[in-house]
Amino acid sequence: MPEKRYLLTPGPTPVPPEVLSALAQPVVHHRGPDFKRAYAECLERLQTVTRTEHDVLLFSTSGTGAFESAVANLTSPRDRVVVVSAGYFGERWIEMTKAFGADVLELRYEWGETPEPDDLRTLLAAAGGASVVYLTHSETSTGVVADVESLAALAKDAGAIVVVDAVSSLGAVPLETDEWGIDVTVAGSQKALMTPPGLGFASASPAAFAAAEHATTPRFVFDWERTRAGQEKLDAPVTLAVPLVLALNVALGMILEEGLEATFDRHVRLGRACRAGVKAMGLELFSPDEDRASVVTAIRVPDGVDADELLLNLRDRHGIQLIGGQGALKGKIFRIGHIGWFDLFDITTALAGVELALLEAGADVERGVAVSAALEAHAAPVRA
Amino acid sequence: MPEKRYLLTPGPTPVPPEVLSALAQPVVHHRGPDFKRAYAECLERLQTVTRTEHDVLLFSTSGTGAFESAVANLTSPRDRVVVVSAGYFGERWIEMTKAFGADVLELRYEWGETPEPDDLRTLLAAAGGASVVYLTHSETSTGVVADVESLAALAKDAGAIVVVDAVSSLGAVPLETDEWGIDVTVAGSQKALMTPPGLGFASASPAAFAAAEHATTPRFVFDWERTRAGQEKLDAPVTLAVPLVLALNVALGMILEEGLEATFDRHVRLGRACRAGVKAMGLELFSPDEDRASVVTAIRVPDGVDADELLLNLRDRHGIQLIGGQGALKGKIFRIGHIGWFDLFDITTALAGVELALLEAGADVERGVAVSAALEAHAAPVRA
Numbered sequence: 001m002p003e004k005r006y007l008l009t010p011g012p013t014p015v016p017p018e019v020l021s022a023l024a025q026p027v028v029h030h031r032g033p034d035f036k037r038a039y040a041e042c043l044e045r046l047q048t049v050t051r052t053e054h055d056v057l058l059f060s061t062s063g064t065g066a067f068e069s070a071v072a073n074l075t076s077p078r079d080r081v082v083v084v085s086a087g088y089f090g091e092r093w094i095e096m097t098k099a100f101g102a103d104v105l106e107l108r109y110e111w112g113e114t115p116e117p118d119d120l121r122t123l124l125a126a127a128g129g130a131s132v133v134y135l136t137h138s139e140t141s142t143g144v145v146a147d148v149e150s151l152a153a154l155a156k157d158a159g160a161i162v163v164v165d166a167v168s169s170l171g172a173v174p175l176e177t178d179e180w181g182i183d184v185t186v187a188g189s190q191k192a193l194m195t196p197p198g199l200g201f202a203s204a205s206p207a208a209f210a211a212a213e214h215a216t217t218p219r220f221v222f223d224w225e226r227t228r229a230g231q232e233k234l235d236a237p238v239t240l241a242v243p244l245v246l247a248l249n250v251a252l253g254m255i256l257e258e259g260l261e262a263t264f265d266r267h268v269r270l271g272r273a274c275r276a277g278v279k280a281m282g283l284e285l286f287s288p289d290e291d292r293a294s295v296v297t298a299i300r301v302p303d304g305v306d307a308d309e310l311l312l313n314l315r316d317r318h319g320i321q322l323i324g325g326q327g328a329l330k331g332k333i334f335r336i337g338h339i340g341w342f343d344l345f346d347i348t349t350a351l352a353g354v355e356l357a358l359l360e361a362g363a364d365v366e367r368g369v370a371v372s373a374a375l376e377a378h379a380a381p382v383r384a
Numbered sequence: 385m386p387e388k389r390y391l392l393t394p395g396p397t398p399v400p401p402e403v404l405s406a407l408a409q410p411v412v413h414h415r416g417p418d419f420k421r422a423y424a425e426c427l428e429r430l431q432t433v434t435r436t437e438h439d440v441l442l443f444s445t446s447g448t449g450a451f452e453s454a455v456a457n458l459t460s461p462r463d464r465v466v467v468v469s470a471g472y473f474g475e476r477w478i479e480m481t482k483a484f485g486a487d488v489l490e491l492r493y494e495w496g497e498t499p500e501p502d503d504l505r506t507l508l509a510a511a512g513g514a515s516v517v518y519l520t521h522s523e524t525s526t527g528v529v530a531d532v533e534s535l536a537a538l539a540k541d542a543g544a545i546v547v548v549d550a551v552s553s554l555g556a557v558p559l560e561t562d563e564w565g566i567d568v569t570v571a572g573s574q575k576a577l578m579t580p581p582g583l584g585f586a587s588a589s590p591a592a593f594a595a596a597e598h599a600t601t602p603r604f605v606f607d608w609e610r611t612r613a614g615q616e617k618l619d620a621p622v623t624l625a626v627p628l629v630l631a632l633n634v635a636l637g638m639i640l641e642e643g644l645e646a647t648f649d650r651h652v653r654l655g656r657a658c659r660a661g662v663k664a665m666g667l668e669l670f671s672p673d674e675d676r677a678s679v680v681t682a683i684r685v686p687d688g689v690d691a692d693e694l695l696l697n698l699r700d701r702h703g704i705q706l707i708g709g710q711g712a713l714k715g716k717i718f719r720i721g722h723i724g725w726f727d728l729f730d731i732t733t734a735l736a737g738v739e740l741a742l743l744e745a746g747a748d749v750e751r752g753v754a755v756s757a758a759l760e761a762h763a764a765p766v767r768a
Binding site: 005029095 | 393396398404407411416448456461601605621623624625626628699705707
């Protein structure tokens with residue numbers, strides 16, 4: 001019998017069969033009515049999920065590409081910007097803003113720490129403001145979900161344009177783009193939105209569009225104004241990845257049918273179940289033990305266990321794809337993703353697999369308790 | 385019965401069921417062995433199809449995005465470059481190179497004209513050279529396929545880096561990247577390569593990489609060196625559109641199984657069949673009546689016929705998607721694409737549909753001769 005495969009990573013994530021089917025439909029022309037109907041619906045649904053009344057600009061690119069649009073359209077060389085970084089992706093945004101010639105003030109934390117609003121306040125006060133503040137909502141590399149509501153409010157007060165990397169959080173944990181004063185929310189298709197990678201998007205407030213008018217950094221496919229003008233006529237300036245747009249539209253429809261609040265609650269329960277199981281087994285969490293951190297559970301590799309071998313064994317012998325640490329965390333942690341098309345039994349599969357592989361690795365884990373701890377945590381009401 | 389649909393445009397093009405099936409496979413992780421195997425194979429096959437021994441850099445983007453990588457990595461503000469333009473896409477490359485601050489010398493032709501190597505020679509001599517010459521191989525908007533072999537040789541002699549937009553020609557008509565001294569060949573997935581839109585690629589010679597080291601234009605996801613370094617380890621710097629890469633790999637395998645020469649010959653016969661049918665009907669070709677122009681057949685709209693109505697009738701009543709003129713050619717021509725997964729009966733379908741719709745529009749066309757003219761032209765040997 002061919003091996004069954006379990007993709008339990010925080011991106012790419014599993015894609016529902018309805019969405020896969022949409023990918024496999026005969027290709028339609030990107031300027032024909034079938035596509036335009038879905039394109040319009042997809043753009044509207046993206047606004048709903050992003051919780052914004054402003055345009056969400058859709059690009060055939062990765063989440064990183066969509067983020068790059070928020071650098072290319074908002075900064076000119078030597079502009080002073082702030083990047084808050086507490087992990088791999090925060091570091092990427094520092095590298096990117098520097099590559100674009102910005103004067104980058106780095107608010108840096110150890111990987112795994114949670115950014116403190118007070119630190120941002122102090123930095124902005126000392127610097128006398130910044131033109132843009134770049135924040136990461138869910139730092140996928142550590143499992144930390146930052147308090148972007150507070151961070152965005154501070155940045156806004158200081159007169160900055162606020163950009164949030166919500167690549168792995170959008171559709172998984174609450175994010176109120178307009179209500180929290182976020183000018184730009186960046187995300188991608190391949191995380192909680194249950195679609196394969198290949199689409200990235202950035203919402204943009206009127207203030208963000210106004211700032212883009214003055215940014216001198218050259219850009220073409222990521223140019224917001226060109227993209228906005230195309231979207232207005234449902235005629236994208238470059239050929240979009242047609243099947244991915246159709247698939248994303250199906251996935252967004254499924255999410256909105258479940259309801260955003262119900263989706264968030266489901267993620268809270270999945271996160272609790274995962275953490276409860278991990279702790280019951282006697283493992284140490286690296287990611288915070290809190291409901292907000294329901295994107296990915298990061299776990300310290302037990303002493304004496306080789307992380308690479310553990311993950312290869314899980315993947316190649318047991319068909320379970322988890323993921324290790326990135327950058328400085330390589331070898332120190334492993335991660336179970338649970339955003340998007342996940343249910344309780346994906347969590348119990350992950351836990352059972354981890355228990356089995358750790359036993360095979362000779363680690364000292366508590367046997368036979370993880371799954372029932374997960375079931376129990378999952379059954380508890382989300383709100384007391 | 386649900387209407388059958390015929391996508392007979394020069395991009396997106398029809399996608400074979402084997403390729404659609406690859407899109408619909410459960411998503412695999414982009415750093416896992418299944419993906420890496422296909423990624424490596426896909427990169428190799430792209431080299432084979434591009435006829436280059438150098439790296440082909442693969443991006444999740446449109447053909448325009450891949451072209452942008454050849455602007456961002458090769459030009460710094462105020463660099464003198466030449467763009468040869470004879471249609472919509474040539475104009476796009478002028479707009480793009482200007483957006484990136486280059487000092488752009490435009491070698492401009494009327495849309496539908498074929499660029500003359502002598503004109504480029506004269507321009508380059510008068511200008512005392514240029515750092516980059518940007519050429520379009522197949523100008524999809526007009527049906528003209530330029531003699532890039534001669535144009536590239538002249539540009540090379542003048543010491544320029546030569547970039548060729550081969551978006552709609554790669555895999556349809558011969559293009560010898562290395563042999564013709566082309567430094568950068570840019571293409572996309574959604575044309576002759578029989579894959580949906582969403583992937584773009586650029587081959588880069590050592591001279592192109594060397595030039596990229598000195599280009600000061602900021603770039604991140606389109607950065608060649610970052611991409612090359614990632615590809616070397618089969619670990620793309622950003623998450624690729626996994627299903628599209630798997631699909632492209634299947635499509636490239638099919639093309640190489642047919643054989644590149646056989647593929648080119650098939651396109652020659654399809655082009656001849658289409659032009660023969662069009663002429664037999666009494667219509668006037670806009671695109672050249674020559675074997676090289678086997679990407680798309682552009683046809684003048686007969687007097688008294690409204691192009692938009694003709695195309696809407698074909699699409700909405702008869703299920704046949706052709707495409708009109710772009711820019712200045714809007715309303716004046718319509719186009720039948722025949723690159724990629726096309727055979728003789730796609731051509732006869734297009735011709736039968738055009739005959740029917742023109743009769744419905746009250747045009748004076750020769751009835752009942754187009755299809756047999758196409759069959760006859762298709763049956764003739766490619767080489768005398």
